[in-house]
Amino acid sequence: MQSLSATPPRRDPAPSRAAYRMQRLWLTPLFRTLMRVGLPAFGIVFLIGIYLASDARRAELAGGFESMIDAFQQRPEFMVSLLSVEGASPGLSDSIREAMALKLPLSSFDIDLGAARQRIETLDAVAKADLRVRSGGVLEVKVTERVPVIVWRSAAGLALLDHDGRRVSMIQTRQDRADLPLVAGDGADLAAAEALELLAAAKPILPRLRGLVRMGERRWDLVLDRGQRILLPTEAPVKALERAIALDQAQKLLDRDVLSIDLRIQDRPVLRLAPFALGELRRSRGIDTSESDL
Secondary structure (H helix, E strand, O other): OOOHHHOOOOOOOOOOHHHHHHHHHHOOHHHHHHHHHHHHHHHHHHHHHHHHOOHHHHHHHHHHHHHHHHHHHOOHHHEEOEEEEEOOOHHHHHHHHHHHOOOOOEEHHHOOHHHHHHHHHOOOOEEEEEEEEEOOOEEEEEEEEOOOOEEEEEOOEEEEEOOOOOEEEEEOOHHHHOOOOEEEOOOOOOOHHHHHHHHHHOHHHHHHEEEEEEEOOOEEEEEEHHHOEEEOOOOOHHHHHHHHHHHHHHHOHHHOOEEEEEOOOOOOOEEEEOHHHHHHHHHHOOOOOHHHHO
16 A cells, blocks of 8 residues: 555646636737737837838838829829810900910829819809810810890990899990990999899880990989980889880870980979970960070
């Protein structure tokens, strides 16, 4: 029989305290994520920081990146070599090309379409411009051109205006656009829409109409041939003009020796007669005009 002291001690299967704590930590999701993701990421960032600590390395890296971008942007499929302008007259087309000031060929990445559109729309004759780069290296510019409908005489000269009163271009003489009606006076451009309404209402007397004059930037005077005028009110001038035309068609007022028809007071038109007609009227009413004639 062997002695009990010769039997080796049995190994305790329980983990040590440190191993137990480590196993518990591995069971924690946050710790596992930190060890599997956070630690490698920290190592990568640490190495990148060491590499970028040198100014020479940073400059070399930036230069290589810029060279790669330039090589990509200068590829033939991105080069713009032609400029196409649609919807503009020949003169306006030349002005658009000058306003854009592009030296082609040029990479499409180097063309600021928004800034180019703003430069084009600063031109008086351009209402709207759309730009896009088409395949084949063509920069297409589609223009909505302003249509002149009125000639405006101001201190600055003669200007063509569109329906909104926006200037289209300047002209040298009235004969350059004798086909368009004439307006004059300060603020006439701001009331262009109202002037067009008056011109439409004045269609029965249009052959005698010489133009519209903006008075005090508040109201209109219609200037006719033979020096006659129709003074319109500030409010509802179109209706007042229609009443004056109806009165003329009924009583032929404008065919008489009348200098002006004042419609500024509603429902009370005032006629200003020529001196001879006024004298005849006074004589017909038995008014002595001998002293006034002197």
